[in-house]
Amino acid sequence: MAGIVVVFDFDKTIIECDSDNWVLDQLGFTDLFNQLLSTMPWNSLMDRMMKEVHDQGKTIEDITEVLKRTPIHPRIIPAIKSAHELGCDLKIVSDANIFFIETFLKHHGVRELFSEIHTNPSFVNEEGRLRIFPHHDFTKSPLPCNTNLCPPNMCKAMVIEKIQASLSTEKKLIYLGDGIGDFCPSLKLKETDFLMPRKDFPVWDLICQNKKHIVAEIHEWSDGGELEHILLHLINSIVSSMEENNNNNNNGNSSSHLVSAVDCKLQTISVTAH
Ligand SMILES: [Mg+2]
Numbered sequence: 001m002a003g004i005v006v007v008f009d010f011d012k013t014i015i016e017c018d019s020d021n022w023v024l025d026q027l028g029f030t031d032l033f034n035q036l037l038s039t040m041p042w043n044s045l046m047d048r049m050m051k052e053v054h055d056q057g058k059t060i061e062d063i064t065e066v067l068k069r070t071p072i073h074p075r076i077i078p079a080i081k082s083a084h085e086l087g088c089d090l091k092i093v094s095d096a097n098i099f100f101i102e103t104f105l106k107h108h109g110v111r112e113l114f115s116e117i118h119t120n121p122s123f124v125n126e127e128g129r130l131r132i133f134p135h136h137d138f139t140k141s142p143l144p145c146n147t148n149l150c151p152p153n154m155c156k157a158m159v160i161e162k163i164q165a166s167l168s169t170e171k172k173l174i175y176l177g178d179g180i181g182d183f184c185p186s187l188k189l190k191e192t193d194f195l196m197p198r199k200d201f202p203v204w205d206l207i208c209q210n211k212k213h214i215v216a217e218i219h220e221w222s223d224g225g226e227l228e229h230i231l232l233h234l235i236n237s238i239v240s241s242m243e244e245n246n247n248n249n250n251n252g253n254s255s256s257h258l259v260s261a262v263d264c265k266l267q268t269i270s271v272t273a274h
């Protein structure tokens with residue numbers, strides 16, 4: 001393990017569009033969605049829209065086919081694979097839903113590269129209709145969000161806090177996102193973490209207006225090619241600085257064992273082998 005956790009947003013970060021809009025547009029439900037959007041929260045409306053989709057004879061297979069065609073920049077999947085190969089722990093934090101995300105990732109053969117997906121739960125019921133539920137049940141208790149920028153069903157800052165609590169302190173986080181909902185978790189990142197906002201997207205504007213509240217190192221990106229380049233560069237430089245620290249520590253230890261600095265490399269190898 002590289003000691004790095006990479007947390008991806010899904011919509012407009014991994015994929016090029018918003019998966020909810022993509023599915024509804026492709027199935028011909030855009031107008032109804034737009035009509036109803038002012039009447040209920042987005043997450044509740046998506047569950048309602050899946051009823052409409054089902055009632056009009058569209059099947060789970062129809063939704064799956066649409067999800068497989070979701071636009072994605074050609075360098076995103078290679079970037080995910082490389083980050084995994086470099087030993088990073090990959091996670092997704094998204095306000096889409098688990099069915100959309102897993103269907104997409106499985107189609108691209110990368111589902112198993114992610115250790116966790118934090119999103120709205122969803123499942124196909126006995127009638128073959130997709131049900132979508134809120135990540136946080138706001139009918140029972142309001143969402144404890146510090147910025148009031150998050151939707152009622154999900155504050156990604158809460159998820160990031162949980163991830164941070166589960167990690168050893170020396171692990172570094174890299175967070176990638178584009179939307180308003182990615183600002184709240186950005187505030188939770190530490191000085192040793194890295195924030196990769198998508199340039200000229202809503203999270204970017206919020207970050208620019210609130211720079212003094214962000215302590216993580218910021219590296220913006222515009223498209224999948226830049227995402228790949230910057231992410232892999234960041235991972236490689238974090239890994240080599242961590243190795244340097246390890247070597248320095250090993251040097252300290254080895255000098256007491258009368259091992260010369262020339263043997264430093266061997267020492268590292270033997271330490272890794274253990
Ligand atoms: Mg997004």
Ligand SMILES: [Zn+2]
Binds near residue numbers: 147149154155157185
């Ligand atoms: Zn929040």
